[in-house]
Amino acid sequence: MLKRLEERIDCTLRKGLILTGFACLLVLCLSALIVCFENQAAGAETPGKLLGDESDGSRAHPTHLIPLVAENEDGGQGGKINPDDDPLLPFSLRWTCGGCHSYGLISKGWHFSAIDPNISPGRPGQPWILSDARTGTQIPLSYRQWPGTFKPEQLGLSSREFIKLFGRHTPGGGAGELETEVPDEIMREYVSGKLEINCLSCHNAEFAHNQGEFFLQIARGNFRWASAATCEFASVSGSANDMPETYDPFIPEPPEDAKKVPPTIKYHESAFDHENKVYFNIVREVPDNRCYFCHSNLYLEAEDTEKWNTDEDVHLAAGLKCIDCHRNGIDHNIIRGYEGEESASTNHLAAALSCEGCHFGEKESSSPVAGRLGAPVPEHRGIPPVHFERMTCTACHSGPWPAKETILTKTSRAHRLGTIGVNKSHEALPHINSPVFAEHGGIGTNTIIRKRLFMGVGKIAPHKMVWPSYWGIIKDQDVTPIDFEIVKQTVGQVLANVSLPSSGDWPALSDEHIIEALKSLKGTVEGEPVYVSGGNVYSLDESGKLWKEEHNAAQPYLWPIAHNVRPAAQSLGIRYCTDCHATDAPFFFGDVAVDSPAVTGRGTKKMVEFQKVDPSYARAFAFSFVFRPMMKIVSLGSCAIIAVVLLLYALKALACVVKVLAGSV
Amino acid sequence: MFQKISIIAFLVTLACIVLHRIFVPSNKRLPGNSTSDRLSIIGMLRILVYLAVLFCFLVLAITGFYPTLILGKHITGYLVMVHATFAPVFAVCLAVLAVMWARRWCFTSGDWPLFERIVRWATLANNPVANTYGKSSCLGQKISFWLIIFLALPLILSIVLSMFPLFGTHWQELLLSMHRYTALVFAMVAILHTYFIIRT
Numbered sequence: 045m046l047k048r049l050e051e052r053i054d055c056t057l058r059k060g061l062i063l064t065g066f067a068c069l070l071v072l073c074l075s076a077l078i079v080c081f082e083n084q085a086a087g088a089e090t091p092g093k094l095l096g097d098e099s100d101g102s103r104a105h106p107t108h109l110i111p112l113v114a115e116n117e118d119g120g121q122g123g124k125i126n127p128d129d130d131p132l133l134p135f136s137l138r139w140t141c142g143g144c145h146s147y148g149l150i151s152k153g154w155h156f157s158a159i160d161p162n163i164s165p166g167r168p169g170q171p172w173i174l175s176d177a178r179t180g181t182q183i184p185l186s187y188r189q190w191p192g193t194f195k196p197e198q199l200g201l202s203s204r205e206f207i208k209l210f211g212r213h214t215p216g217g218g219a220g221e222l223e224t225e226v227p228d229e230i231m232r233e234y235v236s237g238k239l240e241i242n243c244l245s246c247h248n249a250e251f252a253h254n255q256g257e258f259f260l261q262i263a264r265g266n267f268r269w270a271s272a273a274t275c276e277f278a279s280v281s282g283s284a285n286d287m288p289e290t291y292d293p294f295i296p297e298p299p300e301d302a303k304k305v306p307p308t309i310k311y312h313e314s315a316f317d318h319e320n321k322v323y324f325n326i327v328r329e330v331p332d333n334r335c336y337f338c339h340s341n342l343y344l345e346a347e348d349t350e351k352w353n354t355d356e357d358v359h360l361a362a363g364l365k366c367i368d369c370h371r372n373g374i375d376h377n378i379i380r381g382y383e384g385e386e387s388a389s390t391n392h393l394a395a396a397l398s399c400e401g402c403h404f405g406e407k408e409s410s411s412p413v414a415g416r417l418g419a420p421v422p423e424h425r426g427i428p429p430v431h432f433e434r435m436t437c438t439a440c441h442s443g444p445w446p447a448k449e450t451i452l453t454k455t456s457r458a459h460r461l462g463t464i465g466v467n468k469s470h471e472a473l474p475h476i477n478s479p480v481f482a483e484h485g486g487i488g489t490n491t492i493i494r495k496r497l498f499m500g501v502g503k504i505a506p507h508k509m510v511w512p513s514y515w516g517i518i519k520d521q522d523v524t525p526i527d528f529e530i531v532k533q534t535v536g537q538v539l540a541n542v543s544l545p546s547s548g549d550w551p552a553l554s555d556e557h558i559i560e561a562l563k564s565l566k567g568t569v570e571g572e573p574v575y576v577s578g579g580n581v582y583s584l585d586e587s588g589k590l591w592k593e594e595h596n597a598a599q600p601y602l603w604p605i606a607h608n609v610r611p612a613a614q615s616l617g618i619r620y621c622t623d624c625h626a627t628d629a630p631f632f633f634g635d636v637a638v639d640s641p642a643v644t645g646r647g648t649k650k651m652v653e654f655q656k657v658d659p660s661y662a663r664a665f666a667f668s669f670v671f672r673p674m675m676k677i678v679s680l681g682s683c684a685i686i687a688v689v690l691l692l693y694a695l696k697a698l699a700c701v702v703k704v705l706a707g708s709v
Numbered sequence: 710m711f712q713k714i715s716i717i718a719f720l721v722t723l724a725c726i727v728l729h730r731i732f733v734p735s736n737k738r739l740p741g742n743s744t745s746d747r748l749s750i751i752g753m754l755r756i757l758v759y760l761a762v763l764f765c766f767l768v769l770a771i772t773g774f775y776p777t778l779i780l781g782k783h784i785t786g787y788l789v790m791v792h793a794t795f796a797p798v799f800a801v802c803l804a805v806l807a808v809m810w811a812r813r814w815c816f817t818s819g820d821w822p823l824f825e826r827i828v829r830w831a832t833l834a835n836n837p838v839a840n841t842y843g844k845s846s847c848l849g850q851k852i853s854f855w856l857i858i859f860l861a862l863p864l865i866l867s868i869v870l871s872m873f874p875l876f877g878t879h880w881q882e883l884l885l886s887m888h889r890y891t892a893l894v895f896a897m898v899a900i901l902h903t904y905f906i907i908r909t
Contacts, residue, residue: 426874429882430783661786668790672872675797679869682800686861689807693815693855 096144097374108324109317113139115268117294119238127316131296134272134280134309137216138240146374147241153376156217156241158187159203165189166380166388167484170603172210173458173510174199174528175474177544179535180553180577180641182474183514183525184601185210187219192512192601199514200527202226207239207267212259213338213457216271217241231289237268244275246334249327252276255337259463266307268293277315277322282307335366337462341607342454343444343478344470357608368417369397381606383436383503399437420612427617436484436505436604440616443479443506443605446630449648450477450637453508472548475639479506481631482602482654504655507602511578511639515561516597517571523581523597526569534568535561550641555590558582558642562590578640578647592645602654625669632662711886712777715893719778722897726904755809762806763903765799768792770896777889796868803861814847814854847909853902860895863887 096106112135116122121139125132138147150156157163171184171193185206186193196206196219203222211220220239224230239262245255254274261270264283273280282305284293291299296306315322342349355361359369372378377391386395396406396413403422405414414421424432444451453476460466484503515531516523538561542551558575562584565573575582581595616631617623624631632655635648652659772792776784784792867888871881 423877424881425877426872427878427881428871429878429885430785432878658786661790664787665790668793675793676869676872678797679800679865682797682804683862683865683869685804686807686858689804689811690858690862693811697816 094144094146096141097146097149105327108326109321110140110143110324111319111321113143115139115237117292124320125311126320127311127313131294132309132311133294134269134278136240136268137243137271141243145243149374150376151217151221151241153372154378154380155215155376159218159222161189164388166385167382168192168601168603169380170455170457170508171510171601172206173474173476174201174209176528176532177473177548177551177641178539178542179515179531180539180550180575181514181528181531182510182639183512184510190601192599194525199525200529202229204229204233208262208265210457211239211262211267211270212460212463214239215242215245215338216258220267232265235287235289235291235293236265236284237293239267239270242271242274243326244271244324245337246330247326247328248275248324248334249331250276250325253334255334256463259460264307269307269309272309275324277312278309280307280309281305329365330367332360332366335370336456338456339607340456340461342459342461344452344454345444345447355608358611359609362418364417369402371397382604399441403437422612431617434503436503438604438606438609439481439503439505441612442607442609445610445614446479446481446506446616446634446651448628448630449635450480450509452476453478455508467548469547469549471545473550474510475550475637476508476510477637477639478508479605480509480602480636480654481505481634481651482507482509483656484604502656506605507654508605509600509602509636511600512598513575513577513639513641515565516574516576517569518574518581518583519571521595523574523576523595526565526573530568531565534564538564550639552643553641554643559584559588559590563588575642577642578638578645579649580640580642580645582642582645621669621672625666627663627666629666632657632666711889711893712781714890715774715778718893718897719900722900726901729904730908751809758802758805758809762799762802765795765802766896766899768795769799769892770899773892774896796865800861800865803858803865807858807861810854811858814851816851820848820851847905849905850902850909853898853905856898857895857902860891860898864891864895867891 112125114122114125114133115136115138121142122133122136125135141147152160152163165188168190169188171186171190173182173184175182183199184193185196185199185201187195196203201209202224203219204224204226207214207220214220216239221241224233242258244253245258253276257273257280258270261267261273261280265285266273266280266283268284269280272278284291284307286301286304287299287306291297291306293307299306317323343354346353360366369381370378371393372391375390377389379385379389379391379394379397381398383398383400385391385398395401396416401413402416402419403414405412405416452470454461454472455476456462458474458476459472481504484505514525515535516525539551539553539557542553542557544551562573562575562582566584572583576595576598579594579598579600580592581598583591585591612618622629627633630651632650632652634651636651636654638645638647638649640646650659652662655662769792772788772795773784776782776788867884870876871884871888876884
């Protein structure tokens with residue numbers, strides 16, 4: 045009996061196992077079929093990629109008629125927006141565009157990746173400059189590890205404060221999406237939202253797109269609304285800054301103060317079609333005008349600096365667009381276009397789309413690639429090859445023509461160009477001087493770091509330059525900046541009576557002002573307070589006397605000029621060598637302004653001091669060009685005489701041979 | 710590459726001099742090195758020109774080859790300036806040298822009897838070949854002198870022409886290479902020439 049029972053159990057178990065196996069197989073097949081059908085329905089995309097991540101090969105613009113999607117209270121994907129919704133929420137580009145384009149991948153792109161320490165900083169670029177005339181502060185900031193810049197947190201700036209100051213000229217993302225670590229800001233962050241990537245900043249080809257609104261909304265604390273406010277079919281009013289920390293934009297209640305308006309969005313009625321979809325004029329090829337919003341430069345060479353007085357970059361004039369060279373894929377890893385970028389960038393076109401890449405072709409290319417985009421192959425007649433070893437292409441071809449003195453320069457990002465209420469005065473802070481012909485990597489930069497960051501190390505290039513001015517603590521010859529809020533409270537109070545020029549220029553700080561400010565800081569912060577400005581560090585000795593000495597921490601921050609590129613006929617050296625090799629040539633002997641609010645710290649330095657070239661050698665070499673024409677004449681004359689002698693004796697030799705052949709010898 | 714070639718070339722030159730010193734007895738005398746020459750102003754001038762050329766050559770060779778051979782890099786800095794200052798002086802001296810010494814260093818029939826015989830043989834000339842062995846004097850000096858004068862042309866022109874807006878980067882590099890390699894051969898010949906003169 046027992047045996048039979050065991051056999052039955054055994055048989056049942058076997059059947060059960062077989063059935064389970066069949067069931068598993070069935071589930072697997074069904075899953076595979078579902079995935080297969082899903083892929084087919086989605087247009088057979090590459091696994092892991094969204095619909096818009098990979099082109100099907102058509103060069104035509106895809107039409108973006110899509111529903112608007114809002115974010116929910118947790119920052120996740122909310123519902124589709126209906127114009128009759130109450131409350132009407134701003135659309136989120138993360139969720140509206142993110143349906144077809146991998147937002148996570150895009151957020152690693154160059155324009156958004158400054159906060160990621162794992163991404164190579166590449167060649168130092170333009171920093172953000174925190175400037176405050178009242179406290180005599182002008183300090184370059186960057187989240188990237190560029191030598192000479194400071195991290196915002198070193199000045200006590202949270203990511204939210206940083207965005208409030210500089211988010212205006214970013215396409216969102218990056219620091220704008222960081223979770224705040226400041227307890228006081230957590231509630232405020234919920235009210236404002238995060239500053240997510242504004243795809244429209246670059247890709248909206250609609251003329252009615254208003255990037256200036258981005259600045260306004262950020263200033264009002266309407267981070268969540270900022271992107272939507274820039275587009276042509278929405279308008280945003282009210283301010284998140286005016287709302288209490290308990291305000292919930294998802295379940296809004298009227299504020300107690302009737303004068304204060306909560307952030308509110310209105311969509312144009314005609315924007316939505318019958319399916320509540322909205323048309324975006326999105327282009328992959330970003331219009332130049334979009335780039336210009338953040339990347340304009342104003343060289344204050346003359347009194348009249350209106351646009352019609354100056355030319356655009358020669359490439360744009362020739363019909364190219366910014367994105368013809370500054371290209372990227374879905375990863376938004378855009379090509380910056382500098383020499384040696386391929387060592388820092390993962391963009392496989394980095395080498396091909398540099399100056400050399402287009403005009404000469406890649407050295408390692410198996411097929412001819414010179415003349416890309418119609419780029420002429422330069423001959424550089426009469427230019428000794430050593431110039432290409434010692435100078436970048438931009439040295440002769442980019443930026444303003446060097447004058448006896450460097451000129452003040454404004455940039456979109458430093459001077460808030462293109463937004464409302466800009467100080468149009470030439471002297472408005474921050475003070476950026478250009479062109480400074482300096483060795484790549486600037487001065488005061490560690491050679492090892494320079495070699496790590498640049499391929500073109502040792503080459504001279506035109507730069508923009510800012511002299512840092514800030515209050516700091518010195519310890520073992522290292523200067524660390526003091527929290528900017530403390531500086532504003534302490535130094536700002538001490539210097540409150542110093543008159544500020546209406547132009548936005550520096551106030552004139554005397555030694556007494558600096559002494560007073562340092563004394564007040566001594567009582568506020570721990571350590572030895574110093575003032576860094578104009579290449580010097582100011583400190584008090586034990587008797588309270590002001591000491592000034594040159595210091596590495598006070599070295600200027602330089603970043604290379606790439607644009608505007610001048611035509612070949614306007615390049616340095618086009619007239620003669622003396623464009624640069626003359627005893628008064630600005631390239632070597634131009635005056636570089638030493639900028640400082642401290643009256644005693646102002647002055648000039650010679651350009652050659654930034655080039656790691658012996659000034660007396662540079663002058664002697666330049667002087668030798670006075671004799672260059674004479675040298676050529678003498679050498680050619682000598683050659684002529686030698687040639688005549690050779691010819692004469694060659695003829696004589698021939699005569700001898702003829703005699704021998706004639707048998708007369 | 711140029712560094713290695715230069716070092717080898719100079720070593721070969723030195724080896725040739727040593728071998729020559731060992732195996733060939735010294736029995737030549739400098740033509741024109743007579744008492745009358747020493748006394749005349751022209752003669753003094755000739756010697757002075759020779760010395761000036763030699764001095765300029767030394768300066769140019771040191772400034773030109775020192776960075777290449779010792780430092781392994783191109784000529785730069787003050788060395789360029791010294792090099793460029795002495796170069797035109799050298800060119801002028803070479804021209805004067807050519808004018809003043811060309812006649813003295815003229816080849817004679819006694820210099821190269823073998824060549825004469827070949828010419829006669831090739832042209833089936835009837836007149837008998839005179840035995841000119843032993844009549845030749847200073848053949849080494851003569852050959853090296855004319856090589857110096859001949860090499861001076863590409864040496865000077867390669868660098869002077871590169872200063873005019875005539876040639877693009879590729880040709881500039883070619884001219885520079887030509888200047889380097891001509892300078893190397895020139896230096897070898899000049900060393901040999903100096904050796905031959907000292908020897909006599």
